[in-house]
Amino acid sequence: xxxxxxxxxxxxxxxxxxxxxxxxxxxxxxxxxxxxxxxxxxxxxxxxxxxxxxxxxxxxxxxxxxxxxxxxxxxxxxxxxxxxxxxxxxxxxxxxxxxxxxxxxxxxxxxxxxxxxxxxxxxxxxxxxxxxxxxxxxxxxxxxxxxxxxxx
Numbered sequence: 469x470x471x472x473x474x475x476x477x478x479x480x481x482x483x484x485x486x487x488x489x490x491x492x493x494x495x496x497x498x499x500x501x502x503x504x505x506x507x508x509x510x511x512x513x514x515x516x517x518x519x520x521x522x523x524x525x526x527x528x529x530x531x532x533x534x535x536x537x538x539x540x541x542x543x544x545x546x547x548x549x550x551x552x553x554x555x556x557x558x559x560x561x562x563x564x565x566x567x568x569x570x571x572x573x574x575x576x577x578x579x580x581x582x583x584x585x586x587x588x589x590x591x592x593x594x595x596x597x598x599x600x601x602x603x604x605x606x607x608x609x610x611x612x613x614x615x616x617x618x619x620x
Contacts, residue, residue: 472494473490475573476490476493476494476497476520476573479520479522479573480546481546481597485593489587489593492587493575496576496583497573497574497576498573498574498576499574500573501569501570501571502524502572503566503569504569504570505565505567506565507564508549508564508566508570509560509564510560511530511531511560511561511562511563512559512560513559513560514558514560515550515552515553515560515577516558516576517550517575517576517577518548518549518550518551518574518575519548519549519550520548520575521546521547521549521572522572522573523545523569523570523571524545524566524567524569525542525543525570526542526564526565526566527541527542527543527567528543529563529564530563530609531563540608540609541604542567548598549572551601551605553578553581554577554581554594561605562605
């Protein structure tokens with residue numbers, strides 16, 4: 469039987485991640501499952517968790533009064549879902565809905581923020597790993613806005 473630390477270490481997010489930092493993160497992690505069509509979180513809710521997708525597909529969405537739900541990104545195996553836990557006021561900026569049954573690691577952001585506060589090297593490493601995740605979401609939002617305003 470594989471340990472949670474071993475399985476977590478195999479996720480691409482943790483490539484070249486210091487072993488002692490991985491040990492800290494394991495204490496904040498759990499396995500979760502979601503059925504197809506299930507919301508993992510909604511825009512505006514308190515953001516205290518992020519997810520490392522192991523299997524399945526998740527749509528990152530925003531709601532538009534004019535067009536309803538718009539999918540910005542579709543995330544799958546090996547990708548990260550949720551970055552709002554890092555930044556005050558810790559509210560999700562998007563909604564996340566599964567497109568098929570999905571398995572993931574849920575990482576407790578409150579737990580991790582506390583550990584990063586005590587170990588600034590851990591916090592710095594996490595910020596460097598999350599910067600591309602945030603950039604990708606912003607780029608997807610930019611492209612979606614271009615599409616919305618071109619259709620006017």
